[in-house]
Amino acid sequence: MKIAKHGGNIYEVAEKLGIQPSEVLDFSANINPLGVPTSFRKALIENISLIESYPDPYYQRLIQAIGKYHQINPNYITVGNGATEIIFSMISALKPKQALILAPTFLEYERALAKVGCEVHYYRLKEELDFIVDEGFLKALHEEIDLVILCNPNNPTGQMIHHEIMDKILDRCREQRINLMIDEAFNEFLDCPDEKSMISRIESYKNLYIIRSLTKFFALPGLRIGYGISGNLDMLQKIASVKEPWTINSFAALAGEVVVKDQEYICCSKAWIDTEREFLFEGFQGIPQIKAYRPAANYILLKVLDDQYVFLQEKLLEKNILIRSCSNYENLNKSYFRVAIKDREANEKLIRALREVFYEG
Amino acid sequence: MKIAKHGGNIYEVAEKLGIQPSEVLDFSANINPLGVPTSFRKALIENISLIESYPDPYYQRLIQAIGKYHQINPNYITVGNGATEIIFSMISALKPKQALILAPTFLEYERALAKVGCEVHYYRLKEELDFIVDEGFLKALHEEIDLVILCNPNNPTGQMIHHEIMDKILDRCREQRINLMIDEAFNEFLDCPDEKSMISRIESYKNLYIIRSLTKFFALPGLRIGYGISGNLDMLQKIASVKEPWTINSFAALAGEVVVKDQEYICCSKAWIDTEREFLFEGFQGIPQIKAYRPAANYILLKVLDDQYVFLQEKLLEKNILIRSCSNYENLNKSYFRVAIKDREANEKLIRALREVFYEG
The missing domain is CATH 3.90.1150.10 (Aspartate Aminotransferase, domain 1)
Structure with missing residues (x-):
């Protein structure tokens, strides 16, 4: 690897x-070409000495800010050193044996799955359908699959999963006790992003794990800041237990607090x-x-x-x-x-x- | 956990x-009370836009700077998001079954060992000897131990392992094919730090893994930057394979490049x-x-x-x-x-x- x-x-x-x-x-x-938000540039210059102390190991201010940004309970949020850390730590906590991912999709899912020895099944998106996720996907959710990872909008195709199909996938996964990870790293670039996010479903679907990133929309790829959202508090506890301490540095935590309010x-x-x-x-x-x-x-x-x-x-x-x-x-x-x-x-x-x-x- | x-x-x-x-x-x-080095404050303000791009995934400039700092081959260096990431990824790559650590010592070793299911043995330092590592430690290196972790100077006792005993430990570990991790996070605070570091031994002892941190001496605990040094290139390759990409953010990488020259x-x-x-x-x-x-x-x-x-x-x-x-x-x-x-x-x-x-x- x-x-x-x-x-x-x-x-x-x-x-x-x-x-x-x-x-x-x-x-x-x-990455958003508008560049680093001025709000963060200012906050950074005023707070350089922040790095003389360890970050808050619980990142409470950051988590509160993200909770407000999405209007959700902060207890449902776990933060990480980029979405990548969340993907790796969620997969490490969920311990899937057989996962279904799209082909093509973001490359790090497969690397994270390989790390826990999980078998990877591909749902091959069809070129003739412009690589959209079609009803055929539901049939691929066979009994042995215990984790589905969707990137929505998908990377690199730029295609959204249609609302009706997403609803069916959510229900089918819950029925079949399949964990469902949805990577919404590019959500903010969509028309009506909040409507297209599945964050509102986390309380109804305890098998649902959302991954978000502040890297792309807020032009902070060098800072590394992402988070996960789930209504499954037991699993969030497990994720916390496999994570290393202080993975987000103080500047990244500060950026997260500031930009979501900008x-x-x-x-x-x-x-x-x-x-x-x-x-x-x-x-x-x-x-x-x-x-x-x-x-x-x-x-x-x-x-x-x-x-x-x-x-x-x-x-x-x-x-x-x-x-x-x-x-x-x-x-x-x-x-x-x-x-x-x-x-x-x-x-x-x-x-x-x-x-x-x-x-x- | x-x-x-x-x-x-x-x-x-x-x-x-x-x-x-x-x-x-x-x-x-x-943490060094002199605070964030001025050299880094300046570099940071001049380079805020660095974070608009992803970090170099190989962190070449940072690794070159660290190589010069210690006058060693940059190929022997792996960098991480604080020494903690290095500890966790080394242990994950070494896959020890039975490890020997000091008691008391830094707490994260045990957490990282637990994560890979490794059994932990303690060498209980004696209060009457002011918690120094004595010759008795050598006897604790029995056949089943496959990893020894030493913190030198030890945290929280502040005691150095005597040179003669360290030499014996190095030889004994090599003879018995025991991997030896030495955490030198506080090395720069010692009198004659270079002489007391085991970095010069990495070519002779391929079972030796040194952990270093820029956090404490350069007053950057909020930035998270550490590194590992080993002459065992195969194992460094394995460590690279279990690591997540871009774990060090651009500001931390910049800090590392700048402060070691200050x-x-x-x-x-x-x-x-x-x-x-x-x-x-x-x-x-x-x-x-x-x-x-x-x-x-x-x-x-x-x-x-x-x-x-x-x-x-x-x-x-x-x-x-x-x-x-x-x-x-x-x-x-x-x-x-x-x-x-x-x-x-x-x-x-x-x-x-x-x-x-x-x-x-």
Whole structure:
């Protein structure tokens, strides 16, 4: 089990190109281009000395702030060093024997499942259905499965699970005593995110575990802060028991407390994503060599329809543009790429660069 | 397995006292009172935007800096979210069945061992020998032990293992194929720290694993940054394979890069500890109700010799002074306390407060 290849390794790319990491136009990591919220910049400068003490081992202020943000009981929340720590510690506590995951989906589920020796079953999403989760998924919930992991919206496809199907999955999992983990790391980028979150169901479905991240929407990937939500207090206790102490550093905890209250940042981000999602998606429609899958969140899955996919990443890199190859996802191949939705200037550059690559070869 | 009680939870104490956490005079956590190095404060303010990108998953710059700091090959280094992550991931990779640890010693070893189902044997340090590790330890290295963990200087006793005995332990462990973890989290506070470190032995002893922390000496407990050193590249590979990605956030990685080069901070800290260690220890000699164990690092183990130990912590708290009760350490009891060595003003306050408690009751 090695470190999985993800997007966003601008350090490696910059070294290869002989430029500074900051000069890479990074479409490979799905981060809000509005950047670090000013509210947190201010709080950080005023509170540098925070790090002279250990963090509160219970992270009470952070948990209270997240509870208010979602209007839920803080007892239902566990916080971690990025969503990754929550995924690993939940899986370590749930001890699944046979898990069902989507293909393609976020790579760390499989790594975390391998760590506890769990057998992994894939539900292979169909290209002809634009990789949406269809009714067939319910049939895959056979008796031996004890954990289902869904990423919603799914990464890297950008597709949401339809509300009706999600309801059926919730019921079926409860009936069959299957634990259900839903990773909502990209929820805030959706239209009407609260309605599309399953957080409201945690009291009715004690087998439900929601994973959230503050990394993407609040542009804090370098800070590492995520959390889990569940109505199953016994299991939250178990998760706490397998976790290491103080995994979130004081700056990350401070960021979490501050940004979830930053209404201005949240509003500006929504205005940006509403406009730019449409702009970039429409831009891709004008390039016949690619198929763009309609995005629900802040990233777009692309398929190159001719054999130019072979050189695409390299040719964009010559223009200092980094996109994410999807070749290491189960059920995708080298003709698929994922790009983040960035600000207007960057999005225009990407469209222009793609046109140049495809037309000028 | 619950969160172990450590020193430094000033949040809980402040809430109880109805004061701000910053008003607690915290002798319970062993942190350099010189505070966050200025070099890091500057670097942080200049580099806030670092967190808009994911950290380098290989932390190359950080590892290079640590390599230079110790003048060792960077390939021998693994970095983590505090020494705690290194302890947990090393133990998870080494998979010990029967481990020998000191009693008393740092609490997280036992938690990490429990997590992998390892049986724990204690070597009970003798009060009459001032809790030093004596030759008897060698006899405790019986055949079934496959991991020894030593904390050197030991926490909470403040005692160093004598050079001759350490040499014998190293040889005996290698002969008997026992893995040996030495936690040197407090090394920089010693006289001649480099000579007392076992880092120079890693190429000769492939069964040797050193744990280090930047938290205590560089006053960064809120940042979480530690590392492991070993000449056993196969095992380092295994450790990498059980670790989660990006566990160190960008600010912590930046801190690590910067502070190990900060010669001014290192020199000032050495001057402070040389003077204040003697001052505080001498101060305790004037209080007949306590025995102070001669410290090697930046904290002092105290034993209250009469029954006033019952109220000591509470009475000091009334003066906003927090000390660490050692009642939850194996082989100690409620009459033992650990205090950090702080700056002159704080050290004087502590001595004055202790005199008041013992003389005025």
